[in-house]
Amino acid sequence: MTAIELTSGDQALMDPASVDDVEWGVRLLAATPTHEGRDRKLLRQWAGRADEFGSRLAPVPSTARVVERSDGVDRMLLARYTSRPPTVELYTDTLALAEELVDARGWRAWYPPGSARAAALAHEAVHAHLHHGPAKAALKQALDHTVLRLGRHRVAGHVAGAEEVAAHAYARTVCRLGRSPLLLTAALRAELTRPGREK
DSSP, rough: OOOOOOOOTTTHHHSSGGSHHHHHHHHHTTTTTHHHHHHOHHEEEEHHHHHHHHHHHHOOOOEEEEEEEEEEHHHHHHEEEEEEEEEEEHHHHHHHHHHHHHHHTTTTTTSTTTHHHHHHHHHHHHHHHHSSSSSHHHHHHHHOEEEETTTTTEEEOTTTTTTHHHHHHHHHHHTOSOOOOOHHHHHHHHHHTTTTOOO
């Protein structure tokens, strides 16, 4: 699950229209180690480019084996991709909680029934795609983060968290969601860390 630190009463969750999908990406990047103290304008630039990259990706087929588990709430995970062997772990308890939250918050127009599962699978398919193919280098180029320049040659740098933003944008696009799954994962995190929540 994406680590966006929010409380259940955070204004962005109470009024989701006040925060666009790119801003959710900015919040994800800001919460990612190595970005502490980075300029918010730079983070927004990276988040916007990662969001655009993910939303423009051609459909990515998934060849990973899917395994369902029921301990996602305890681990704060919706889904997870592991490369050896290529496997997507889907956490059915967290997916069920996501569907409950969508109904409770009145977000069903953005997230149709079953879309949390579909988005999780799409999201993890992009992680596999970026892990195994040339798309990872393409994302680096799209972000335009230069870490070394020698004359007219430059080396594109890795931006921690950008792959996550791109994967969410891809899932939003291919699943035809009204909002990024980042909003839903932020709501899930707020719910799972709410004081007094029963385990």
